[in-house]
Amino acid sequence: MDNQHDQMLDQLLSQHKKDRFRKGFSDRVMNRLSQDEAALHRFNRELQQAFYKVSLPCAAMALLMICINVTSYSPSVWLYGGVVETLLGLHELTADLLLVI
Amino acid sequence: MDTAEIVPADCSDTELIRATLAGNQQAFRIIVERYEDSVAATVFSMVGNIPEAEDIGQETMIRLYQSLHTFKGEASLKTWICRIAINLSLDYLRRKKRRWLWFLDNGTEVLESIPNPSCNNRQWEQREAIQTSLMQLKPEFRAVVTLRLIQGYSTEETAEILQLPVGTVLSRLTRGKSKLLEQLKERI
Known part of the structure; x- marks a missing residue:
């Protein structure tokens, strides 16, 4: 490339008047930022509520099953393992039953 | 907060x-x-x-x-x-x-271009020619030309921003300028 053309191009581009954003750009950015943060907080709060809505009934149900099955809690459980299954009443599940489920 | x-x-x-x-x-x-x-x-x-x-x-x-x-x-x-x-x-x-x-x-x-009323016709034509020519470049060349020639960053800074080797920036700059000059010759 010709050196003179090269310099001319450099000059032309450096003088190229730059466009600007519409007035109030920083206001729009700050508004969007606060909206995004508010949306994120709302999402976190909803996620937390959903977690409690699901996990609390599950925990309550597990506790209830433990209470119901605690009578079958005997030394044989310790000998043959399956403490959790016994407590939750799952020790009676057979392979056939699992297939049905 | x-x-x-x-x-x-x-x-x-x-x-x-x-x-x-x-x-x-x-x-x-x-x-x-x-x-x-x-x-x-x-x-x-x-x-x-x-x-x-x-x-x-x-x-x-x-x-x-x-x-x-x-x-x-x-x-x-x-x-x-x-x-x-x-x-x-x-x-x-x-x-x-x-x-x-x-x-x-x-x-x-x-x-797609929006006319800027603050420019006179000659300035507007020149700006349009530069902008149109820039748009004809491939994005990777356009990025180098924009940073190096319009924004005025050094070659090293351009390489740092684009996370490219300095040699690649220089070769893209040379090719970009050459293509840009061809485009501008047709328009100005």
Whole structure:
């Protein structure tokens, strides 16, 4: 490339008047930022509520099953393992039953 | 959360970043105001003067805010912002190209331009010629030309922003300038 053309191009581009954003750009950015943060907080709060809505009934149900099955809690459980299954009443599940489920 | 402390507008970038990370939104506003022209110049040169350019500019600032805690100060804040703006512009151009390929099976970009009433006809024609010629360059060449020749970054800084070797920047610059000159000769 010709050196003179090269310099001319450099000059032309450096003088190229730059466009600007519409007035109030920083206001729009700050508004969007606060909206995004508010949306994120709302999402976190909803996620937390959903977690409690699901996990609390599950925990309550597990506790209830433990209470119901605690009578079958005997030394044989310790000998043959399956403490959790016994407590939750799952020790009676057979392979056939699992297939049905 | 916004802390009520007033931050002077002439604070250094480091102080503004520290204040922003401490929850001072006013400090971040100063950063936005300080660099909005630089972001505008980068984005407009990359995607043209289209309505989406402002969205890319806003997204640049939002991404900056979200990633400010990872800023280690190895590069200047301006370089960091410019890198975000360039990457978002390139993402936009890729998406746009995919859309065109999908609908028209044609990868050429369409220049949508908004006339600026503050320019006279001659200036407007010249600006249009430069902008149109820039748009004809492939995005990777356009990024180098924008940073090196329009924004005035050094070759090393351009390489740092684009995360490319200096040699690649130089070769893209030479090819970009050559193509740009061909385009401009036809238009001016």
